[in-house]
Each structure stands twice: as structure tokens, then as C-alpha cells.
Amino acid sequence: MRVNTLLVGTAMMALVGTALPAAAEDSVYIPLLTYRTGAFAGSGIPIADGMHDYFKMLNARDGGIGGVKIVTEECETGYTAQKGVECYEATKAKGALVYNPWSTGITLALIPKATQEKIPVLSMAYGLSAAAMGKTFPWVFNPPLTYWDGLSVAIKYVGDKSGGLDKLKGKTIGFIYLDAPYGKEPIPLLEGLAKDYGFKVAKYPVPADKMQDQSSQWLNVQQDNPDWMVMWGWGAMNPTAVKEAAKVGYPMDKFIGVWWSGSEDDARPAGPGGKGYLTLNFTATGADFPAVQDIVKHVFDKGNSSVKEKSKIGEVNYNKGVYNSVLMxxxxxxxxxxxxxxxxxxxxxxxxxxxxxxxxxRFKEIGLGGFAAPVKVTCDDHSGAHAVYLQQWNGTKWVKASDWIAPMKDKVRPLLEKDASDYTAKNAPWPARSEDCPKS
Amino acid sequence: MEQVLEVLSMVLVEPFARMATNPAFLVQVIWEGFVSGVLYALIALGFVLIFKASGVFNFAQGIMVVFAALTLVGLHEAGVPAWVAVALALVVMYVLAVGVERIVLRPLVNQPDIILLMATIGLTRVLVGFGELVFGGEPKVMIANELGIPSGVWRIPLFDRVVVIKLIDLTAAIVAIVMVAGLAFFFSRTRIGRALRAVADDHQAALSVGISLEQIWVIVWFAAGIVALVTGIMWGARSDVSFALEIIALKALPVLILGGFTSVPGAIVGGLIIGIGEKIGEIYWGRLIGGGIESWLAYMIALLFLLFRPQGLFGEKIIERV
Structure with a gap:
């Protein structure tokens, strides 16, 4: 293993020109599939920065993890599945510990490969929801919750505001989504819940080349006048949707985005019109945590961060990147x-x-007390279906708008099991789990 | 049989019934399509200008939009007043035009068109990399207020309902119309315009009568740069300023197929047909097949026209003797 580590280190030095720790030091290698270019760079950059900075801080402050340095290498995917797979192929031989695809499309492409080649995939709160079924997908992990869990929280919130889930009968919930694997992922659950609670679903797909021109979608919204709107958007789709919603006069406090539609850059461009817009979230916003302050001290202040402005540290997507590295x-x-x-x-x-x-x-111990809800992954449940909260844009920043809300596990779990079973049937012969569960 | 009638009713009757029962909404749809259309026309115009002058499909037009808008916002963020930043952004686009002519086009005179196309693809990559290096990839907010672009809405009562006109859309439409008209006049009624047409017809013949190919190319690329800046301001104000704007340029392709690669009026009429056509199609027929049809509907509309006019609406009919 030591020889492998050195080989990886040498290859890394040649490839990326990174100053590696002294050869005598132990290290582990984590490729980071990121996108700092292209149409989705606005979302990809802060996430990549957050991931990097947390590891850099651990290396600088603690000498790594357990005496082992973390060596990272970025591979640019441009949020495309093809490039994502190319990145996987180019880096796996270097002894990759885990892959973070940062795209549902790339995750879907990597699940069969990584399962076959026995490399874990960590798709943090994205990707294939059914991957939470650890018995079927032993190599894929999606904590702290799946898209389906998230959608169930949104519906629960809507039910709560309507006077109970039974009051949803006859109402219309609009679903505006990026017309890509990511945006389509929660639709089966949405349609299932619509049957259970008697509400109607109006769908508004946004093709990637129409992200910045959503007038058709919002004209349809204007005509349908749904009681609530739910959004699964990413990149430039988010600020455009918030602006268009404000333009057609849709009540912003009835417009709920997923956690990937809730960064400062998503709401800010709408100006005062975006006030009241809600999104789900599972990490805290802000830099007022000892670990984040350590990032500032050990990484940013020493000029080792890619972040240009200090104020960007602690923003929503940056903290998502930090959280992803905390999990790793x-x-x-x-x-x-x-x-x-x-x-x-x-x-x-x-x-x-x-x-x-x-x-x-433990969160407190690592300097992130109150940063996120406790997380527990088990052999049987690779996501954990943890709680999220709603945040609301007040015109200048996000503020917490609800308590932590647990997903509807009773509704989601059976559907996840069925979907996992359908997945294995479609991808037959899907390998049966041969890995034992951890002892402790 | 009953099902067939139902489908026919959904396709041929219900959409028109919806239009008739809510004419104010139809007006709203047409207005939104019109705004998109003039903005498409503006992007298409950038392509047409360069194609007319050099026979090159300028693959870099999309990134020029991003680059121009980022330059403007970047300069303003650096403390330059808004309108001074506009002037400086124009200077940058002029320098870019000169650079493209000197470094990319001049060494490739009389090379096959495909070589020039490849050169513009290379230029795209260079501008993407340079843009990201200088401005970063994070989205920025267009300085619409600082430029005096109004942000409110007009709510016009019509047929007992309300049509919402966003002032920014109205401004975009007016600016685009003025730009398109100005450029159309410039290139059809001025000496430079005639020189441009001569260059477009035959480089060597134009050179032989004393037209400076280099000068024309700089002018045309600079004009395309101005168009890119205006397009970037207008689209950026509607959404944000990021590299995602590059995708918008793809919308010019069906417009160019429809209007012809060499026609300024074609770019305008094509833009409007595509803009209004795709909106009406999406709103009244899109739901029948799951929605989100705009992306390919534009090409369907263009192809339908091409069945009857292969050279495009206003394109030049080329007859080649064998």
C-alpha cells in the first residue's frame, strides 16, 4: 500500500504540479469531480472551493486525518455525464478513495461502473434516490437525505401551511424542473403523493438551453395558477425562475426550491422581488463556526484558497462543499x-x-456545532433520511423559516425499495451484495 | 375512433378555443414571443454580419456575448462608472476585433471556410479560458439599474384581464429594434456596407478594386462585438451574467436556418417567427407531449420553411453550373 501511495503521489506531482507532502508522509487520494467552467459554473465553483478548503485546513491544522494527508485532484466535468465518466476513468487507477460526481447524470453513469470496480460513490443529497437501499447499492451513498425525502418535506410543509395534508385534496402543486436526470428524479414520488393526497401536479420542464428564458414556463404557471410551486433547479435556471416568478406576481412565500436552488446567487438577482422565496436546506449559512474560522485562518489568510472574496466563505453552496468534505x-x-x-x-x-x-x-467537537443535523448511515439505509429546514430570502440574506422537518419515511421508503428493485431488474444481472456490514 | 376524435380535438380545437376564450393571455404570449424574437434576431445578426463579410460561421459569437457582458460588469465592479464601463467595454471589443483580424483571420485569407470555422472554435476556447481567468466563473448581476434600464412592470387591462409588460423587456425590444434598424441601414446604405457586400461576394475581386479586406473585417467583427455587448446586457438583465449565456447563442441557429445566413432582414423576420412560434407552440400545444418542446420546435419551424425555400426566407439563391 505504501508503494502504491508513493506511486500515486509521484503521478499526482507530475500531473497536477501540486506540491505534495514529503514522500515519507502517508497520504490518501481523493479525486474531486468539479465544474468551474460552463453553464453551471456559478453553482460548481463555491462547492469546489468549500470541498478543497476543508481538506486544506485539515492538512494545515492537523496534518491531515489520523496522520494521513489528503491529496486532492480536481477533474473538470462541465456538469456533463460524458466528461464525468472520462474523469472517473482517468483517475481511478491512482487509488481513488471515493467519487463525488456532483451531478445526478454523472452519478447514474457511475453507479454500475463503481459497483463493478468497487469504488464508493458519495452523492450527497443528490443522484439516484433508490441508492439509499444499501443492500442493493453497497457502493453508493447519498446522505443526509434523498431527493424523494426532500420532496416529501416540501409536501409536508405545504400540507402544514394548508391546515393538514388532507387539505391538499383538489389543490394544484406546480413542479418546475431542469429537464435533465436531476430535475426528473423526484417526479415518481410527486406523482405517488399526488395520488395519495388527491392533489394535482402541473409540470413545467425547463430545457438546458432555455434556463435563461423561462417566459413560456411562467406563462403556463400564470394560466394554471397552482396553489404552490416546487422547484428542482440548478445553475442559471434558479435566478431566472425567481425573477420570472416575481414578474408574473406569483406569491414568493408559496414557491419552494430544493436545497440546490437556494444559494445567495439564486435569489439576489431578483432584488426585492425575490423576498419571501423559500428553499429547503440541510446546512447552516454563515462562517460563524470554529472550523470555518479555521479555514479562514489556515487557508484563506495564507492565500491557499481559490475563494477571491472572504465574504464568499460561509455562503450556502460553499458550506455545502465543506459539508461534503466533512462527510468524507x-x-x-x-x-x-x-x-x-x-x-x-x-x-x-x-x-x-x-x-x-x-x-x-461530534459536530461540536470538530468545530461545526449547529452546522447540520446529526447524520447516521447504516448498512440498510445509505442516506439516513435526515431532517431539513426551510430558509427564506429576506431580500438581502437567507433566514431560517422553519424547524427541522423529518421526511415522510413511511411514504418514501416503500417507493425507494420498489425503485431499487426496478433498477436491478433493468440492469440485470445486478450483482448481489457480497460485502458484510461493519461490526461497529 | 373515439380516441382519435379526442386527440384531434386536443390538437385542432382546444388550443384555438383557449386562445379565443382568453385573448388577453394570447396577447401576453405573443408579446413574450416578440421580445424573445427580437433578442434572437439580435444574436443572429452577429452571426450574419460576420458570415456576410467572410463566409465564416462565427462559432465564437456566443462567448463574445458572455465576454462583453462580463467585461462591462467586471469594469463596474472595479469602480468604473456604468456608462464609462460601457465605453471601455466597447474599446475592449474593438481591440478584440483587431486582434482577431491580425492573429486569426489575416493568416487564413483564401483558406477553405472550414478552416476559418475551426479557427473560430479555437477562438471560443481562448475566450472562455481568458474570460474565466480574468473574471472567474461565478455569476454576476447585470448593472441594469446603473444603466438606467427600468425594472418595473406595466399592467395593461385588456379584455377584462391584465397583460403584464416588464419594462426591461420593453426596453430590450426597443433597443434591439433600434440596433437592428441601425445596422441594417449602415450595411445597406453606406459605402462601407457596399464594400462589405463586395467582400462577401468575392475576396479577391474586392481586393482588386481597392477594398481593404483587413479594414472590413475589423469593422464587421467590431459591429458583431457591439451586438454582443447589447445582447449580453439585455439577456444578462433578464437572468444573470454567467457563462450560461453562451447557450443563448444556440437559439440563433434555427433563426439563421430560417432567415438565411446572409440576410439582415432574414435575421429579423426569422427571429420573430421563431420567437413567437415557439412560445405559441409551447403554451398551446406543448403540454400534449409533456412540455419543454421549445428547444426543438424552433428547428421544426425552420425546417418546415426550408421545405419550401431551401435558401431560407431571404437567403441568396445560389445557382452553380456544373
Missing amino acids: AEAIRTAQKITGKKVINAADMRLGLEALEISEA
Whole structure:
């Protein structure tokens, strides 16, 4: 393993020109599939920065994790599945511990490959919802919750505001979404819940080349006049949708975006018109956490961050990137504990991810108390279906607008099981799980 | 049989019934289509100008829109007053035009068109990389207020309902119409315009009568740069200023197919037909097949026209003797 590590390190130095830690030091290699270019760069850049900066901070402050440095290498996907797969193929031989595709399309393309080649995929709150079924997808993890869990929270919130879920009968819920695998992912659950609660669904797909011209979609909204709107948007689609909603006079406090539609750059361009817009979220906003302050101290202040303005540290998508790295870092620690090894491999990482548990106390211990809800992944449930809260744009910043709301596990879980079963049937012969569950 | 009648009713009767029962909404749809149409025409115009002068399909037109808009916003963020930033952005676009002529076009005179097309693809990559290096990839907010672009809406009562006109859309439409008319006049009624047409017909013949190919190319690329800046301001104000704007340029393709690659009026009429046609199609027929049909409907409309006029609406009919 030591030889492999050195080989990886040498290759890394040649490829990316990164100053690696001294050859005597142990390291693990994590390729980061990011997009700093193209139509979705606005969302991709802060996430990439957050991921990098947390690892850089751990390397600088603690000397890595358990005495092992984290070596990262970015591969630009441009949010396209083809480039994402190319990145996977180009980096897997370097001893990749885990892949973070940052695109549902790329995740869907990697699930069969990574399962076959036994490299974990961490699709944090995105990707294939059914991947939460750990018994079917032992190599795929999607904590803290799936898209289906998120949608169930949105419907629960709408029900709550309407006087109960039974009051949804006869109402119309509009669903505006990026016409891509990501945007389409929650539709089966939405249609299922519509049957259960008797509401109608009006769908408004937004093709990628119409992200910045959604007048047709919002004219349809204007005509249908749905009681509530739910959005699964990304990149330039989000600010345009918020602007268009304001233009047609749609009540912003009845417009709920998914957690990927709730960055500052999504709401800010709408100006005062965006006031009241709601989105789901599972991480805190702001830099007022000891770990984030350590990023400022050890990374930003020393000129080692890609972030240009300090104020960007702590913004919504930056914190999502940090959270993604926290999940990986804690999984590495867990894997080191389980295996007793300092330098772990992909199989060990899978064990760490499957036994991942970050309690409230642990979040506090790592300097992120109150940053997110406690997370627990199990052999059976790779997402954990954790709670999220709603945040609301007040015209200048996001403010918390609800308590933590748990997903409708009773509704979502059976559908996830069915979807996982359908997936394996479509992708037959799907390998049966051969991996044991972690002992602790 | 009953099902067939139902489908026929959904396709041939219901959409028109919806139009008749809510004419104010139909007006709203046509207005939105008109605004999109003039903005498409503006993008298409950038392509047409360069194609007329050099026979090159300028693949870089989309990124020129992004580059111009980012330059404007970037300069303003650096503390330059809004209208001074506009002037400086124009200077940057002029420098770009000169640079393209000197570095890309001049060494490729009389090369096959495909070589020039490849050169513009290369130019696109260079501008993407340079733009990201200088301005970063984060979205920026267009300085619409600072430029005096109004942000309110007009609510016009019509047929007992209300038609909403966003002032920014109205401004975009007016600016685009003025730009299109100005450029059409410039290139059809002035000496430079005639020189441009001569260059478009035959580079060598134009050179032989004393027309400076280099000068014409700089003028045309600069004009395309001005168009890119205006397009970037208008589209950027409707959404945000990011590299996603590059995709907008794709909307010019069906417009060019329809209007012809060499016709300024074609770009205008084509833009309007595509803009209004795709909106009406999406709103009244889109739902029948799941919605989101605008992206390909534009090409369907263009192809339908091409069945009857292969050279496009106003394109030049080329007869080649064999």
C-alpha cells in the first residue's frame, strides 16, 4: 500500500504540479469531480472551493486525518455525464478513495461502473434516490437525505401551511424542473403523493438551453395558477425562475426550491422581488463556526484558497462543499478506526461510509456545532433520511423559516425499495451484495 | 375512433378555443414571443454580419456575448462608472476585433471556410479560458439599474384581464429594434456596407478594386462585438451574467436556418417567427407531449420553411453550373 501511495503521489506531482507532502508522509487520494467552467459554473465553483478548503485546513491544522494527508485532484466535468465518466476513468487507477460526481447524470453513469470496480460513490443529497437501499447499492451513498425525502418535506410543509395534508385534496402543486436526470428524479414520488393526497401536479420542464428564458414556463404557471410551486433547479435556471416568478406576481412565500436552488446567487438577482422565496436546506449559512474560522485562518489568510472574496466563505453552496468534505473526512476517520489502518483504500472507505455517524456532540467537537443535523448511515439505509429546514430570502440574506422537518419515511421508503428493485431488474444481472456490514 | 376524435380535438380545437376564450393571455404570449424574437434576431445578426463579410460561421459569437457582458460588469465592479464601463467595454471589443483580424483571420485569407470555422472554435476556447481567468466563473448581476434600464412592470387591462409588460423587456425590444434598424441601414446604405457586400461576394475581386479586406473585417467583427455587448446586457438583465449565456447563442441557429445566413432582414423576420412560434407552440400545444418542446420546435419551424425555400426566407439563391 505504501508503494502504491508513493506511486500515486509521484503521478499526482507530475500531473497536477501540486506540491505534495514529503514522500515519507502517508497520504490518501481523493479525486474531486468539479465544474468551474460552463453553464453551471456559478453553482460548481463555491462547492469546489468549500470541498478543497476543508481538506486544506485539515492538512494545515492537523496534518491531515489520523496522520494521513489528503491529496486532492480536481477533474473538470462541465456538469456533463460524458466528461464525468472520462474523469472517473482517468483517475481511478491512482487509488481513488471515493467519487463525488456532483451531478445526478454523472452519478447514474457511475453507479454500475463503481459497483463493478468497487469504488464508493458519495452523492450527497443528490443522484439516484433508490441508492439509499444499501443492500442493493453497497457502493453508493447519498446522505443526509434523498431527493424523494426532500420532496416529501416540501409536501409536508405545504400540507402544514394548508391546515393538514388532507387539505391538499383538489389543490394544484406546480413542479418546475431542469429537464435533465436531476430535475426528473423526484417526479415518481410527486406523482405517488399526488395520488395519495388527491392533489394535482402541473409540470413545467425547463430545457438546458432555455434556463435563461423561462417566459413560456411562467406563462403556463400564470394560466394554471397552482396553489404552490416546487422547484428542482440548478445553475442559471434558479435566478431566472425567481425573477420570472416575481414578474408574473406569483406569491414568493408559496414557491419552494430544493436545497440546490437556494444559494445567495439564486435569489439576489431578483432584488426585492425575490423576498419571501423559500428553499429547503440541510446546512447552516454563515462562517460563524470554529472550523470555518479555521479555514479562514489556515487557508484563506495564507492565500491557499481559490475563494477571491472572504465574504464568499460561509455562503450556502460553499458550506455545502465543506459539508461534503466533512462527510468524507469523518468516513475516513471511521474507516481508520474500523480497520486499524492509517492509509485506507476504497474498500475501507466504503466501510467508513457505511458506519458513518456524526452526532451533535461530534459536530461540536470538530468545530461545526449547529452546522447540520446529526447524520447516521447504516448498512440498510445509505442516506439516513435526515431532517431539513426551510430558509427564506429576506431580500438581502437567507433566514431560517422553519424547524427541522423529518421526511415522510413511511411514504418514501416503500417507493425507494420498489425503485431499487426496478433498477436491478433493468440492469440485470445486478450483482448481489457480497460485502458484510461493519461490526461497529 | 373515439380516441382519435379526442386527440384531434386536443390538437385542432382546444388550443384555438383557449386562445379565443382568453385573448388577453394570447396577447401576453405573443408579446413574450416578440421580445424573445427580437433578442434572437439580435444574436443572429452577429452571426450574419460576420458570415456576410467572410463566409465564416462565427462559432465564437456566443462567448463574445458572455465576454462583453462580463467585461462591462467586471469594469463596474472595479469602480468604473456604468456608462464609462460601457465605453471601455466597447474599446475592449474593438481591440478584440483587431486582434482577431491580425492573429486569426489575416493568416487564413483564401483558406477553405472550414478552416476559418475551426479557427473560430479555437477562438471560443481562448475566450472562455481568458474570460474565466480574468473574471472567474461565478455569476454576476447585470448593472441594469446603473444603466438606467427600468425594472418595473406595466399592467395593461385588456379584455377584462391584465397583460403584464416588464419594462426591461420593453426596453430590450426597443433597443434591439433600434440596433437592428441601425445596422441594417449602415450595411445597406453606406459605402462601407457596399464594400462589405463586395467582400462577401468575392475576396479577391474586392481586393482588386481597392477594398481593404483587413479594414472590413475589423469593422464587421467590431459591429458583431457591439451586438454582443447589447445582447449580453439585455439577456444578462433578464437572468444573470454567467457563462450560461453562451447557450443563448444556440437559439440563433434555427433563426439563421430560417432567415438565411446572409440576410439582415432574414435575421429579423426569422427571429420573430421563431420567437413567437415557439412560445405559441409551447403554451398551446406543448403540454400534449409533456412540455419543454421549445428547444426543438424552433428547428421544426425552420425546417418546415426550408421545405419550401431551401435558401431560407431571404437567403441568396445560389445557382452553380456544373
